Amino acid sequence: MAQGQHDEVREADPRSWRVGLRRGLGGHCPNCGAGAAFAGYLRVAKNCASCGHELGRYRADDAPPYFTIMIVGHVIVPLMLVLEKAAAPALWIHLALWLPSTLALSLALLRPIKGAVLGVMWATDADGAAR
Numbered sequence: 001m002a003q004g005q006h007d008e009v010r011e012a013d014p015r016s017w018r019v020g021l022r023r024g025l026g027g028h029c030p031n032c033g034a035g036a037a038f039a040g041y042l043r044v045a046k047n048c049a050s051c052g053h054e055l056g057r058y059r060a061d062d063a064p065p066y067f068t069i070m071i072v073g074h075v076i077v078p079l080m081l082v083l084e085k086a087a088a089p090a091l092w093i094h095l096a097l098w099l100p101s102t103l104a105l106s107l108a109l110l111r112p113i114k115g116a117v118l119g120v121m122w123a124t125d126a127d128g129a130a131r
Helices: 003-012 017-025 063-087 091-124
Strands: none
């Protein structure tokens, strides 16, 4: 089987982690892709309004903040170091640039990352409940 055909077969799998990841990043229900996964900024909807899938059973817990911190840190810290080496600005300039940038980037990424975690949990059927 050719590589392109292999990807199409894998993508067509209804429980593919790629499908769950893509739907979750968009904030959609990982099961159907039509309904909303969130009932608020970060609160997961109990059930999908479109297909009725029970979304409330997926508990992402600390994974989304962890991934957000990793991504934001890998973006902000190098930029901060480049600015420091290039211009050596005063401390207040660093504070004025990096505190709002860190906050804005964190808030922008947290919800899509939580959706992506929910999508992967859906694909792997990991509901986070203690067994």
